[in-house]
Amino acid sequence: MYAERVLSGMRPTGSLHLGHYHGVLKNWVRLQQEYPCLFFVADWHALTTQYDDPHGIVGAARDMVIDWLAAGVDPRRATLFVQSKVPEHAELHLLLSMMTPLGWLERVPTYKDQQERLEHKDLSTYGFLGYPLLQAADILIYRAGKVPVGEDQVPHIEFSREIARRFNHLYGREPGFEEKVSEALRRLGAKRARRYGELRTHYQERGEQAAIEAAQRLFDEVPDLSHADRERLCGHLEGTGKMILVEPGALLTAAARMPGLDGQKMSKSYGNTITLREDAASVTNKLRRMPTDPARVRRSDPGEPDNCPVWQLHQVYSDEDCRAWVQQGCRSAGIGCLECKQPVIDGILREQEPMRERAQPYLDDPRLVDEIIADGSGRARHLARETMREVRQAIGLDYA
Template sequence: MKRVLSGMRPTGRLHIGHYFGALKNWVKLQDEHECFYFVADWHALTTNYENPEDIIELRRELLLDWLSVGLSPDKCTMFVQSKNIYHAELNLLLSMITPVGWLERCPTYKELKQEVSDKDLSNLGFLGYPVLQTADIVMYSADFVPVGVDQMPHLEISREVVRRFHHLYSTDVFVEPKGLLTETPKIPGLDGRKMSKSYGNAITLSEDLKEVETKLKRMKTDTNRMRKTDPGNPEICPVFDYHKVFSTEEERGYITEGCTTAGIGCMECKKILIKHVMELLEPIQDRRKHYEAEISNADEFLAESQKRANDEAAAMMERVRSAIRI
């Protein structure tokens, strides 16, 4: 079986964008490959360094979301990054050979430096996060990293670091990771912008279902359709973007016909969507309630799975130290 690795930063409860963008695929992959999924709490500190006291509870929240959608430590290796000190060691060693220019050209680094104005991101950890990301990946000889097309440049930095390491030390220690391209449906926020907790336009997986229904009923639609008798255009309606993910082909045809001919109103369109969203969230929330009662400490729950990851990392670091001759 091929190995797959991916991680998420614990920055708050996950929303349906995370589910369709990553988690749904992770659940499928755990039945097809040997998967390593980790809580990237050190990565969270690169931008959230002023609130480290939140990290422990956020780790638990992330774990609960993972378990609620169907991930299982019996099927994959789930672990916490900061509970494996070998990640820090490999990050240090790889930073010795990584040119600063490679880091400064990273798309995410440049984008966030421009977009984030409410905090100082001129820290070494933020600049060097691709090196830590590389250590995370190559530590477990991951063949594949699930990514969208826009994330391929980030993975290419990891591939370049691996090639440079092998060239400098005349040995092949690491597997050069490849991107496992996944289609990620476009799910905008409730206001049509990118879905983000910071924008207040997201639907979280654990949100009260009555509140979810209220949010969906208030969603923006085609702003040109002022009255029910006005024909609409589904292709510029954020609600229809949700239907592309949630609804059947037959339902989308019915909605398109009804909207463009003013045969149905926006609320009837939304009722179809609400039904499907509830069908997704209800079982997820039932599982979450079960695990919330069972898990008070994420680290204790993951102890056995964490040990598998740590043992794997220890063996890799023996090979790395031997290659560098230290």
Template sequence: MPTCAERPVILTGDRTTGPLHLGHYVGSLKNRVALQSTHRQFLLLADAQALTDNAHDPAKVSRNILEIATDYLAVGIEPDLTTICLQSHLPALADLTLLYMNFVTVARLERNPTIKDEIQARGFGRDIPAGFLCYPVAQAADITAFKATIVPVGEDQAPLIEQTNEIVRRINRQAGRDVLPEARALIPRVGRLPGIDGKAKMSKSQGNTIPLSAAPDQIRDAVRRMFTDPNHVRASDPGRIEGNVVFTYLDAFDDDPAAVANLKARYIRGGLGDSVVKERLDEVLQAILAPIRARRNLLARDPGHVLDVIRRGTAQARGVTEATLRDVRDALGLFTLHEPGGIVGDTHRMQYAQQ
């Protein structure tokens, strides 16, 4: 088995804007748990990026740091295998972001499909926060600071990885050598999970989620309210499974695809009520979330432990990211003060001697 240093590096994370939900679980958390034993994985609590559209409510961003870290541990993230770190306490990320802004144009940022869609969804118009527009640059800094080669993202986030690699190529070309590696997007088998209303992806901002911490009654109520086929009025009516949120969730979470296929056939043929399908989904989700909720409740009793996990991980990540910043600065030939004594390195010292 390869040593930790030899393993491929993964960088992933979440904006600290609210507790994690089933969309996160099926889209990335399951992958993170599975990959942590074979990869060197860094999990970023992205509080700085959360401020790009939440600067009016920084308290919301701060209070969700522990919530999300607790969710990580509850689903099976192991601090001994995965480094959990706090973005705003890694100053090298901000330094790299500032550097990279000189290697990308505003026009290119505005063309990024992910950013265009998010700007439209939030109704910014031309009143786009500069931090939000520069989100792809900040993400490039995050990814490259850890020299990650794998980034688990949803399909809608793939353009951000493409833009990261454009910046990497420009830095490497400027340096005349490969300072930073390119990364590839790891897109999960299940695409974006729709919200329980069927109108959009499951999203904290849309209020159409099932949190990982949901109580049994909350899960049951959410499943009961799920969008199905509006034309399937009676159990005897033939039903459609396309766009039917309940079947989408069964495809994503039920470990018995043969049973789901049988339910689909009966539903399409007619003779199967929505209540039967929803009961099946409720059983599946209750079984998945019960152990997560139990672990989460235990962790919530000891927030000091969760905070210590974040502190230790952030200290480890700080060393990694600062080393990358030094590599990039040196490769680009940027002026550097070396301690102790506040004197510059050999190249600049020679320049001073000649002046």
């Protein structure tokens, strides 16, 4: 059940560009066809570095959600929500902060890197130090088994796993745990209980991860098995206690380096972007003005595609025949730079056309976006409340 749940979020930065589409959103569109997905606007995370100027966050969040919808993220398939509309994130963050060693936060690789990169900002705040823990709470509150990340973000997932492990170790041993496990096994029935015992042996003696997934499928065969009993049986299988918080797994995504207009990685900070819904005239103008191989001063000068930013875009948008045409034509001066750019212009406009069409209803009636956010946030909050109920019980804060 949880092993299949996917969670991913983005800080609200306003309108997204093609780098976001190729690096993240295309993957989201694919994942929503395969898994139950939750995609959220990380507006509290924006405050970790933007606390002194928060006024544009709401507008940026709405623009970003429209871009998600334009890219093909489907609210009928995935749950789209805003982090701050699910206050349970903050509650879990607070409770986890009580048991998280300070050294764990200080050793997060991006902590010092970000401080150096954003040295013009005062980041000597708890919010900035604690953002990896808030990120862990975002994941753990939905018991997400899969978090799509690149290689550089794997340490954040491992941090979340360590937090879940520590929490379960501290609070997972409920009174009468062994007796309750025995009761849960009786509910499985004799045949399934024997199979469960075999899977437990496979995991604890041989470390077979597949045994955990097989056990989850076994539990699915017993529709009246309570959520609490499932968690007890999972914890017993893994040799801990009741597994209250699920250790997430990193769903590694291939790095997609979308080149910008200057050949560097496309980024707002470089001023080299094309936004997802940018109008055709602006896109065409930007691409026509792109720098090319500096060796081609005149139309008759031969060039070298590897030295030209336009060639990088051809590798994203052109087929093999077109790329061969560019290679031969540039080196022989058989084509000019404007001719070379036209297939890229056509490819980008072709990619953007359905995005503009999908976005238009939401631009015409912004209430549709608000309804999607409200509906998704309500569904997300239902899941978060289930987790927090068990978290409070485990800690002993379940007041009658």
